[in-house]
Amino acid sequence: MAIFGLWVINKAGGLVYQRDFADGLAQLTSNEYLVLAGTLHGIHAITSRLSPTGSSSGAQVIEGETFKMTILLTVTGTKFVLLTSLTEMTADTVLQKVYEAYADAVMKNPFHTPEMPIRSEGFDTRITTLIGTGQSS
Amino acid sequence: MSQHPRFSVLSSSSLSSDHSHVQSPTATSTTSRFSLPSVNTTPTSTTPKPPGQRPNIYDRPLNKTRTAEVSASAFAFLFSEVVQYTQKRVAGINDLERRLNTLGYRIGSRVLELQTWRTESSSKAPKRETRFLQALMSIHTHVWRSCFGKPADGLEKSVENDDEYMIVDNDPPITRNISVPRDLSSLSCSSFTAGIVEAVLDGLGFPARVTAHNTPTAQYPGRTVILIKVEKSVLEREEALK
Numbered sequence: 001m002a003i004f005g006l007w008v009i010n011k012a013g014g015l016v017y018q019r020d021f022a023d024g025l026a027q028l029t030s031n032e033y034l035v036l037a038g039t040l041h042g043i044h045a046i047t048s049r050l051s052p053t054g055s056s057s058g059a060q061v062i063e064g065e066t067f068k069m070t071i072l073l074t075v076t077g078t079k080f081v082l083l084t085s086l087t088e089m090t091a092d093t094v095l096q097k098v099y100e101a102y103a104d105a106v107m108k109n110p111f112h113t114p115e116m117p118i119r120s121e122g123f124d125t126r127i128t129t130l131i132g133t134g135q136s137s
Numbered sequence: 138m139s140q141h142p143r144f145s146v147l148s149s150s151s152l153s154s155d156h157s158h159v160q161s162p163t164a165t166s167t168t169s170r171f172s173l174p175s176v177n178t179t180p181t182s183t184t185p186k187p188p189g190q191r192p193n194i195y196d197r198p199l200n201k202t203r204t205a206e207v208s209a210s211a212f213a214f215l216f217s218e219v220v221q222y223t224q225k226r227v228a229g230i231n232d233l234e235r236r237l238n239t240l241g242y243r244i245g246s247r248v249l250e251l252q253t254w255r256t257e258s259s260s261k262a263p264k265r266e267t268r269f270l271q272a273l274m275s276i277h278t279h280v281w282r283s284c285f286g287k288p289a290d291g292l293e294k295s296v297e298n299d300d301e302y303m304i305v306d307n308d309p310p311i312t313r314n315i316s317v318p319r320d321l322s323s324l325s326c327s328s329f330t331a332g333i334v335e336a337v338l339d340g341l342g343f344p345a346r347v348t349a350h351n352t353p354t355a356q357y358p359g360r361t362v363i364l365i366k367v368e369k370s371v372l373e374r375e376e377a378l379k
Contacts, residue, residue: 104213104314105314105316107214108210108213108214108217108314108315109217109314109315109316110216110217110218110219110220110221110224110315110326111220111315111316111317111318111321119318120316121316122314122315122316123316125358
């Protein structure tokens with residue numbers, strides 16, 4: 001059980017926050033992260049249109065052989081993406097708490113510009129406490 | 138530059154770029170600080186009240202709201218907008234802090250009036266703080282409790298300067314969600330609180346210059362010191378009253 005990384009994607013598909021939580025992960029350049037986040041944004045939009053039975057909010061979990069990607073779409077269109085191991089069960093609750101931290105430390109911060117990259121010390125601290133506890137349990 | 142009456146406080150402080158009125162807040166800037174929001178009051182007095190509507194905010198009993206609380210989230214968003222609005226209209230950190238101070242001053246004068254009114258109606262022996270230390274204690278406890286729901290965490294006297302006192306708050310609720318960027322690191326949004334303190338002290342007859350400073354510790358990253366520099370006349374009077 002492990003949490004590998006967290007992405008925050010704004011409603012236009014831009015990556016505004018990206019952070020790794022484990023050592024020895026395969027690294028990508030920041031440009032690659034931006035491209036992948038934009039692609040995921042597109043894929044997510046496609047999955048929301050694919051539903052054969054009524055409307056859908058789009059993909060929530062994408063699983064691979066070695067990892068799992070849990071996506072939380074908020075009502076404002078911001079996406080929180082958590083990359084975890086396959087056995088990680090707490091991804092949903094962690095994402096809810098990340099959303100809460102985002103609402104507090106980012107949206108209530110007068111020095112943050114909406115839709116722009118998140119550079120808020122308060123958010124970093126909140127995430128550190130949050131994911132730190134998420135890993136130990 | 139056309140000036141909206143409600144913004145008279147902000148615009149007057151922006152026009153005077155010299156720092157003279159910071160040095161002596163009581164001398165020059167008191168007149169501009171007490172401008173009333175005339176826009177809001179006129180329509181309510183002329184239009185008749187439709188039946189069954191909630192009473193005007195000015196007609197509501199003041200004691201009913203004694204224990205009422207305001208949503209911290211709602212205030213955080215409002216304060217965030219206040220800071221953003223102010224930041225767009227200033228040249229530097231000093232200017233921004235001074236404007237936040239001025240906005241807080243308007244709150245403080247009302248806080249003092251409300252508090253005086255409430256103690257008068259509730260206690261048998263209402264008292265006006267006439268000694269400086271008692272006034273500070275009352276700010277530390279009562280003003281803090283009515284504004285922030287808890288007393289401040291410390292009240293200290295400066296070791297170096299006789300005329301400096303400090304109120305310490307380990308985690309000021311109004312700046313809890315604010316992360317100041319590195320290039321503005323000396324900015325403290327608690328200047329707003331400093332303005333409240335300055336107004337209360339002024340109203341009690343202890344003119345002082347009040348500023349806010351970040352003093353983070355490992356345990357309390359948001360620790361803030363409200364520095365009160367009292368005017369000489371106050372100390373002289375205290376000495377005479379001894």
